[in-house]
């Protein structure tokens with residue numbers, strides 16, 4: 001039977017104001033003016049902005065839009081919007097639909113309720129949003145959404161997009177310098193390309209709503225592991241159930257409308273866990289599109305009576321969700337600079353970019369670790385499923401061989417009789433998809449890109465990519481500084497020396513073995529690599545001179561912008577643990593203790609009846625179960641007192657020490673409560689237990 005589905009080529013980007021739409025709705029000389037501004041970085045004249053706004057409005061109204069909004073990405077990590085209708089009164093009780101260039105270019109949302117990390121004094125609540133013309137506007141839910149940056153009265157960035165854009169600019173600048181050294185005079189710009197694989201759980205909405213922890217915290221705070229979760233590996237890539245399939249189809253269509261290149265969909269490792277991966281695109285668009293994807297995933301789920309859960313670790317003992325960030329560097333002419341080339345010269349350039357990346361990650365491993373640290377991801381990193389909290393790079397045997405040959409000046413491979421001469425010899429063929437692809441590595445080279453696997457499923461990819469772009473820019477800049485001084489005829493040997501030095505100094509970050517193994521933890525320690533297991537530990541390393549100087553040197557962030565992000569991160573961490581603790585307290589006190597007690601009561605009544613008939617027998621199952629239950633209940637009661645005291649005793653100031661307090665004194669008690677509650681759950685029948693269990697939640701859809 002043929003399915004009824006609209007023509008995808010028609011649907012794709014139908015709700016996006018692409019260049020193609022601009023050409024249709026805006027006069028040609030205005031489009032030319034707009035393109036010139038984009039190229040040179042100059043600002044648009046009001047006349048041009050007005051004409052574009054008019055075209056955008058006409059187009060948006062055609063799709064049923066009645067409102068417009070500046071769409072921005074505050075420090076919360078999500079997106080924000082404030083909708084205004086197009087209506088303009090014209091007398092006699094009539095309105096027309098208006099949208100001016102001024103409204104397109106600049107907005108002034110009241111910023112007082114967004115976290116600013118102290119960047120904005122309360123008396124100066126104003127925040128400004130400004131159009132980012134490098135990302136397309138789109139229509140969603142009746143509103144024309146204009147991607148914008150968000151900043152304070154004094155011009156400091158209050159969002160996640162601005163530093164990302166600045167890092168893209170920095171990478172462009174330094175990468176171009178390196179390309180020029182290789183005689184490339186044609187490339188106009190360089191940017192990072194990103195494809196982020198999005199993992200998620202789908203739960204039945206009714207079931208979800210019965211669990212306060214899921215509703216409030218997005219993750220379960222207790223729950224006994226069902227007899228079967230991912231052990232049989234039968235869910236991964238398994239056939240997709242009809243209800244899930246209907247969701248995925250609907251999701252795809254909505255994403256396509258918004259120009260998101262939704263490409264693959266499949267079941268993930270855990271039951272009820274799935275993944276959607278888009279085709280990669282430029283870093284700025286990929287970031288915006290991932291934000292849109294997360295929003296649309298939640299909305300579409302609601303229409304299907306489902307809840308889309310993006311939390312990193314919603315179920316203890318069950319595989320968690322990440323967001324693999326595939327990252328490469330490409331020119332405006334479509335050449336991937338992380339792709340090993342065929343000729344000796346291409347290979348020399350590839351090896352230079354590769355060594356820049358390796359050195360950058362080694363030098364700034366703590367900064368990269370910081371970029372993925374928050375409460376939700378702490379449950380994932382270092383657990384035996386996600387990459388460990390130790391940063392290392394997997395290169396695979398072929399590349400490792402090349403690097404060894406460079407470091408040791410030994411011959412490479414079976415055919416080679418002499419060491420590889422950079423820029424003179426060809427490098428051996430590097431397969432795109434090595435079969436020994438290491439799944440345990442936090443940063444893996446997969447043939448022509450790096451897959452950074454540490455980001456959490458719920459997080460904005462802007463921060464990890466800001467760091468990747470900036471550290472890469474820094475290393476490329478450092479290399480350019482050295483090589484620009486070298487005469488042309490000495491270039492190959494200078495390149496060779498530089499590569500040898502870099503790979504020798506930074507090879508400790510390369511690890512091709514099993515990252516889940518305890519022996520790696522010991523080995524990493526010997527190599528002097530960081531193992532920052534918690535958000536507090538990662539935060540502590542963030543605001544140091546080295547990182548500040550890096551960010552300031554490339555004009556990505558000022559010290560105060562970084563300090564603001566640290567403050568927001570710490571506050572967010574403490575608030576999340578505090579909310580989780582209070583949720584758990586309520587659930588245990590109001591529902592679990594009484595439920596256990598009620599079942600104990602039932603057992604006692606049965607026991608009393610039995611004693612009346614058979615006399616006392618202490619091996620009676622009612623008796624032994626009752627003892628265990630009442631032990632659990634006593635333990636739960638004592639632990640919630642302890643938790644309550646810990647929460648009350650938390651320091652009020654938002655410092656790294658406070659974050660550490662929440663980890664050591666609050667979260668740890670929550671884990672003890674989880675164990676006691678799980679034990680009780682396994683003894684109490686479903687009819688008495690107040691909440692849906694993992695068994696019910698994970699197999700409900």
Ligand code: ADP
Nearest residue numbers: 193194195196277278279280326327328448449
């Ligand atoms: P996996 O086996 O890890 O799922 P895929 O080949 O399906 O690998 O790619 C995963 C993601 O990587 C996709 O989003 C894809 O578009 C993206 N990707 C592929 N090539 C590149 C590249 N050169 N730069 C950035 N991302 C890329």
Ligand code: MG
Nearest residue numbers: 197324326451
């Ligand atoms: Mg992958």
